Amino acid sequence: DSGVTQTPKHLITATGQRVTLRCSPRSGDLSVYWYQQSLDQGLQFLIQYYNGEERAKGNILERFSAQQFPDLHSELNLSSLELGDSALYFCASSVRGGSGELFFGEGSRLTVL
Amino acid sequence: AQSVTQLGSHVSVSEGALVLLRCNYSSSVPPYLFWYVQYPNQGLQLLLKYTSAATLVKGINGFEAEFKKSETSFHLTKPSAHMSDAAEYFCAVSDQRGYSTLTFGKGTMLLVSP
Numbered sequence: 001d002s003g004v005t006q007t008p009k010h011l012i013t014a015t016g017q018r019v020t021l022r023c024s025p026r027s028g029d030l031s032v033y034w035y036q037q038s039l040d041q042g043l044q045f046l047i048q049y050y051n052g053e054e055r056a057k058g059n060i061l062e063r064f065s066a067q068q069f070p071d072l073h074s075e076l077n078l079s080s081l082e083l084g085d086s087a088l089y090f091c092a093s094s095v096r097g098g099s100g101e102l103f104f105g106e107g108s109r110l111t112v113l
Numbered sequence: 114a115q116s117v118t119q120l121g122s123h124v125s126v127s128e129g130a131l132v133l134l135r136c137n138y139s140s141s142v143p144p145y146l147f148w149y150v151q152y153p154n155q156g157l158q159l160l161l162k163y164t165s166a167a168t169l170v171k172g173i174n175g176f177e178a179e180f181k182k183s184e185t186s187f188h189l190t191k192p193s194a195h196m197s198d199a200a201e202y203f204c205a206v207s208d209q210r211g212y213s214t215l216t217f218g219k220g221t222m223l224l225v226s227p
Contacts, residue, residue: 002156002158004156033214033215035217042217042218042219042220043203043217043220045214045215045216048214056214058214090156090157092157100145100147100162100164100207100208100214100215101147101159101162102157102159102215103159104149104156104157104158105156106154106155106156107156
């Protein structure tokens, strides 16, 4: 158990819909990262937050957004969903000023029909 | 920009045989390097990491990796494969600035046969 909690574990929805994925980082970790894992793209970095502020942005679509709340949990919002958004979405957290080591949750599997 | 190349999307070994998973990196600054393992339907778990201390790094479950700057490589090895090692392995790179993100390779699926 990494200490990172993600909900829901599985989500099935239709094209055009909007979903929210939730992540609670390890106790004491200030940084939260979101990654998308798909068969064709592999693990793609989406976005990072540190103590409530956006710190880095990767290959995140404009239809996607995220935020980190004062209690440090984070949410990833995916809107106008397309079939190609079906993937495993991972949240990870890290210690402040750490060596880059990330602790991953078990992921949220999104299926868009 | 940083990148990682993992040679071979699938590697098959027999139980008891040597495991060698290859990783080459590209980084304009001194890197941190990582190997993660992903078992089916689970998240990624850290196997080992190189953070500029020792070039030979030992991790969990008998795995180790050697940082070779001249070859820009960080290959993962295990002397004797076990059936439970069957999983997908990811090499990743970040820089040493403290808040950088990890860039992952495409992954290598390790298959272990009896």
